[in-house]
Amino acid sequence: MGEFDLIRRFFQRPVRRAALGVGDDCALLAPAPGMQLAVSCDMLVEGRHFFADVEPRLLGHKALAVNLSDLAASGTAPLAFTLALSLPRADEAWCAAFAQGLLALADQHDCELIGGDTTAGPLNICITVFGEVPSGQALLRSGARAGDDIWVSGHLGDARLALEALLDQHPLPPDLLAATRTRLEAPTPRVALGLALRGIASSALDVSDGLLGDLGHILKASGVGACIDCSLTTPLIAAYADIQRSDTIFDRDFLRLCTLAGGDDYELCFTAPAAARAAVLQAGASSATPVTRIGRIEAEPGLRVVDGEGLPVTTRFASFDHFAG
């Protein structure tokens, strides 16, 4: 199977909304009048972002999911994407499974593959995604204001819990490993929530590097500070692992590390005026996405973390030092 066979067999499909798709020197998109084109790019590198033996179907899903997550964070609707693929060899079974995972998620979001590049080399996947948003309505990191509520979607920490277990650092019972591993390997981009938050959220981003660091980007871009209650950020497994059991599996500080600085969550963190609480809850309900209010934007710079009793959580974790100032 040569390069062009591979492209034709696995990645070339009839165009739908694009003016021109795979097969020419450039693809052509035709954004509607009054819309802005949103563009984002994320690369996945073997050994850094995924294990060499990860299921190719899941890898295809995740490569697009992390890109769609950026569109979600900006409140833009997916349009199309390109795929730059470096492959050690043209393995048909691998390509078929990868394309299946990739294109299933693409179809779910009506986001069409319009071009790319294919070369031999170390396994590396780079996707550029395009979305559209009415001019001026994209959600940005810079809009948070003192007094706004801070919200997160879904649950935080599952991916890190799975990663630690897969690295034999903090083992998990098989059922909990399976549940968290799905969150690590097949994250759900919160596209519908991002769209529903247009005109409601004052700022937003997706949590890919850990809540504290990522919220720090909003604070910096908006020139504000914040206080969050870390007892309100729970991993999904907390929803069905009874407390007794989870206490025996994880200590509190490890759970906090996973939820506050875990990484690979692909949830949205956003702010909205307190007057918009009902609208935020409605956006969560209409997009079938849980949303939790975890804190408040303050005028005083810096990020303060408190526990469920309101007591300051001090420097147990390296990342807290880093983000406290």
Ligand code: ADP
């Ligand atoms: P070029 O002549 O510009 O180098 P290529 O020979 O790399 O183009 O690719 C031929 C066509 O196939 C182009 O339209 C390109 O966008 C598309 N293409 C290449 N690799 C992929 C891929 N992995 N997925 C989708 N389209 C691809």
Ligand code: MG
């Ligand atoms: Mg060309």
